[in-house]
Amino acid sequence: MEPWKYDHSVKNLMLWGKDSLPPPGYEFPMALSYDDFDPPQTDIYNPAVFHYPWAQDAWYAFPSVYRHFPEPPLGPCVNDGLLEIQSAVSRDGVRFQRPDRTPYIPLGVEGTWHAGQMYMGIGMIRRGDRLLQYYIASDVSHSGYRCPKPLHIVDISRVFVAVQLLDRFVGIQAPDEGWLLTPPLRFSGNELELNIDCGATGEALVEIDDANGVPIQGFSLDESDRVRGNHLRKKVSWRNGKTDVSALAEQPIRLRIRMRSAKLYAFQFLAGPTVGRETIKYDM
Incomplete structure (x- = not known):
């Protein structure tokens, strides 16, 4: 580990008077700051x-x-x-x-x-x-x-x-009815799982589209099995209980998720019931 290079051309910020040490200046990279969505002060x-x-x-x-x-x-x-x-x-x-x-x-x-x-x-x-x-x-x-x-x-x-x-830091919520369409992504694995809370009356349907947003046969919303209840790991299935998505691996796809009275926290692709999470790459 090496210290961040100091830029002598950047003037010190003497916030607490000339007899006190200055805080770090703007020569350090900004990781997080207030913005226009924050109130003044x-x-x-x-x-x-x-x-x-x-x-x-x-x-x-x-x-x-x-x-x-x-x-x-x-x-x-x-x-x-x-x-x-x-x-x-x-x-x-x-x-x-x-x-x-x-x-x-x-x-x-x-x-x-x-x-x-x-x-x-x-x-x-x-x-x-x-x-x-x-x-x-x-x-x-x-x-x-x-x-x-x-x-x-x-x-x-x-x-x-x-x-x-687990994984429930923030979620996408549809109090009534709403849609989520991901950017194009590539995945490895053969099953898709959701971390989702549909409560008692909500539900979700999942579609896999090509990179242009066109539904892929066998994985459309009309063929999706409904997701109900509160799940940390809900395996997504389509007509006749189909869960295998390995035929779509490593090609650009988009997920389209329709929700009603539900909150989606995360999704992941798995290599099987006993294997860990696999990778996702966004084509952006």
Whole structure:
């Protein structure tokens, strides 16, 4: 590992005065930042990046997003505000995007231990099909403990554990009825599985198209068996229970998934019932 090359032409950012050390400047590559979808006075803290080993080319970050309160005289103290944990994703571990601004772990109700600020720990532990992530939370705002009139403090901070099901970080949801059409991709393997929650009344149908979006005979929506219920690994089948898609491997295809009252979290191609995940390459 080598340090990032320093660019002497970039002027230091003396944010805290000339007698303090400057923070890293713009000579470092930008991995994640606020953008136009964030409100004014928003900072990105504590990225908590993790190379996710249970999916292909998947990096996750769980930054604390800090919305500042007004500074004095409009507010009670300097550098104060609330922090929640959001999620960001990357395919290379360098360029991250936040799919939306929904909190990954939301703030708690005022007066609880989660009501002020939250910071995700690095990494996660897998126990079967459950993922455990540890985070620190406090009922105090960022600088609330040192404000002229400090907020009521239950405890400064505690460590908590968040538990969720495998691969269910974010999903594509169709509250009524909707479609998902993937970019052209190539896969290896012979079966397709979905991580999907259709609940009791929802459903999904799956079609495999060619690169131009034309249904491939034997894999159309009309021939798809309906997917119902809540599944981490639902094998997709077509007419007469057909699950073998190996004839389409290594050629450009697109998946078209029609859903109603359902949420799709992930899909994967498998080499068989006892073999691990296979690869997907996007033709983009």
